[in-house]
Amino acid sequence: MSSYDFSIFWKESIKQLKEEKLISSQEFDMWFTNINYVRSSESTITVSVPSNFYKDQVIQRYLDILENKLFELSGRKLKLEFEIIQKTEIVIPEKEEKAQNRPSFSEKGQEISVKEVRRSHPQLREDYTFDNFIIGNNNEFAANAAKGIADNPGANYNPCLIYGGVGMGKTHLMQSIGNSIYQKMNGKKIVFISAETFVSEFVQAVQKGSQQAFKNKYRNNVDVLLIDDIHEFHSKESTQDELFHTFNALYDANKQMVFTIDRPPSELVNFANRLKSRFEMGLNVDLQPPNYETRLAILKNMNENSHSNIPEEVMELISKNITTNIRDLKAALTKLIAYAELVGKNITLEIAQNQLKQAFNAPIQANITIDRVQRIVSEYFNITPNDLKGKKRTKVITYPRQICMYIIREITDFSTTEIGLEFGGRDHTTVMHSCQRIEDRMKTDSTLEPLVMNLIRSVKEHGNN
Numbered sequence: 001m002s003s004y005d006f007s008i009f010w011k012e013s014i015k016q017l018k019e020e021k022l023i024s025s026q027e028f029d030m031w032f033t034n035i036n037y038v039r040s041s042e043s044t045i046t047v048s049v050p051s052n053f054y055k056d057q058v059i060q061r062y063l064d065i066l067e068n069k070l071f072e073l074s075g076r077k078l079k080l081e082f083e084i085i086q087k088t089e090i091v092i093p094e095k096e097e098k099a100q101n102r103p104s105f106s107e108k109g110q111e112i113s114v115k116e117v118r119r120s121h122p123q124l125r126e127d128y129t130f131d132n133f134i135i136g137n138n139n140e141f142a143a144n145a146a147k148g149i150a151d152n153p154g155a156n157y158n159p160c161l162i163y164g165g166v167g168m169g170k171t172h173l174m175q176s177i178g179n180s181i182y183q184k185m186n187g188k189k190i191v192f193i194s195a196e197t198f199v200s201e202f203v204q205a206v207q208k209g210s211q212q213a214f215k216n217k218y219r220n221n222v223d224v225l226l227i228d229d230i231h232e233f234h235s236k237e238s239t240q241d242e243l244f245h246t247f248n249a250l251y252d253a254n255k256q257m258v259f260t261i262d263r264p265p266s267e268l269v270n271f272a273n274r275l276k277s278r279f280e281m282g283l284n285v286d287l288q289p290p291n292y293e294t295r296l297a298i299l300k301n302m303n304e305n306s307h308s309n310i311p312e313e314v315m316e317l318i319s320k321n322i323t324t325n326i327r328d329l330k331a332a333l334t335k336l337i338a339y340a341e342l343v344g345k346n347i348t349l350e351i352a353q354n355q356l357k358q359a360f361n362a363p364i365q366a367n368i369t370i371d372r373v374q375r376i377v378s379e380y381f382n383i384t385p386n387d388l389k390g391k392k393r394t395k396v397i398t399y400p401r402q403i404c405m406y407i408i409r410e411i412t413d414f415s416t417t418e419i420g421l422e423f424g425g426r427d428h429t430t431v432m433h434s435c436q437r438i439e440d441r442m443k444t445d446s447t448l449e450p451l452v453m454n455l456i457r458s459v460k461e462h463g464n465n
């Protein structure tokens with residue numbers, strides 16, 4: 001028997017995390033009431049959780065802060081290990097070998113049998129694969145290009161720039177390329193790094209005078225370079241300079257580069273032009289917000305992968321209510337799966353409504369003004385806010401006006417009467433009629449929903465400027 005007992009540190013750690021509000025009480029109730037201390041060794045604390053799904057979630061969300069807190073309290077680097085103890089109290093035999101790297105979030109919610117385990121790349125998430133990437137008309141081109149790159153890296157689409165809004169799947173798609181090459185092409189050196197880490201590594205290299213090692217690492221030792229969120233390089237002149245030379249070296253050697261970015265490169269600010277033009281010279285693909293069917297397909301795939309049985313009508317409800325961010329969409333389903341596991345109840349529409357109240361209300365933001373929506377919509381259509389409020393009934397004005405009313409209705413709490421007043425004193429029935437027109441048109445015009453989603457995204461992203 002081990003003579004180590006760190007239970008006191010464990011208990012104190014989670015107590016403090018709650019008290020210091022590093023974990024909200026809602027999250028605490030959801031994830032921590034079912035974790036129990038099991039045992040300790042010299043350098044580990046083992047705790048029990050009710051399922052693999054639960055374990056993945058806790059690791060993904062809280063492992064870092066838990067381990068940091070344990071270090072703070074005990075002065076030791078204690079590693080947390082997880083053991084699954086199901087409700088039936090069946091103890092899963094202790095695994096001999098735990099993953100050395102933090103297991104990446106697996107939505108499968110299942111122990112992967114040893115035979116099925118694929119080689120896992122230390123920097124890539126195992127679940128970010130093409131198999132798990134649902135293709136709809138919003139991302140078809142990007143997904144096909146990504147597959148083309150994975151089949152033939154460094155050939156036709158080099159560099160490739162994947163752009164799209166928050167939570168649209170940029171990282172997933174980029175890592176799918178890496179994972180696919182890693183599985184199929186033994187020996188290819190794949191490096192995935194976020195722009196932020198690239199910057200801090202470079203800064204450290206400069207401070208330590210080890211630039212040569214940095215250059216070697218990224219220019220001479222890479223077959224596939226994947227850099228996430230390159231907009232983060234803005235205003236970082238020296239790092240941009242370094243990236244420029246890295247780019248040239250890899251390009252000349254026919255090494256594949258893939259970058260993700262949150263806007264088209266032409267909209268990058270504080271970026272050296274020579275670097276911008278490098279980004280633009282390859283293939284640029286964008287990820288648009290998914291339409292309803294794609295959102296539903298994403299949830300169904302996730303439901304199946306996690307062996308959950310959330311009813312279809314519940315997934316339909318989520319798909320209708322969470323429209324602009326795939327991460328939020330999946331988080332809503334995750335919450336319901338966790339709820340079902342913990343409470344041992346089947347998820348009904350009523351439970352879903354209740355549990356997801358906040359997520360569903362999130363898009364309705366009190367700080368969004370009618371004026372702001374009018375500004376963004378009119379800018380997009382190259383007309384003025386006054387045109388939207390005015391009397392003109394030409395198609396170039398009425399169509400944006402209807403879209404604008406529809407968006408305000410969708411993402412704010414203003415009544416149709418209030419909306420009407422802000423559009424030159426129009427009647428509330430006009431507003432209702434306009435919203436209906438847009439809804440009807442979306443059914444026949446597949447370009448309209450993505451357009452509306454994009455405008456909603458802009459409204460939310462641009463704050464009150």
Ligand SMILES: Nc1ncnc2c1ncn2[C@@H]1O[C@H](COP(=O)(O)OP(=O)(O)OP(=O)(O)O)[C@@H](O)[C@H]1O
Pocket residue numbers: 132133134135139164165166167168169170171172173229262298326327330
């Ligand atoms: N087409 C898709 N099919 C399945 N899951 C998807 C798809 N697109 C995105 N996701 C999921 O949505 C979540 C967010 O994706 P990801 O992190 O790749 O977005 P991102 O665009 O890189 O976001 P950010 O702007 O925050 O960096 C992930 O869980 C990812 O697996």
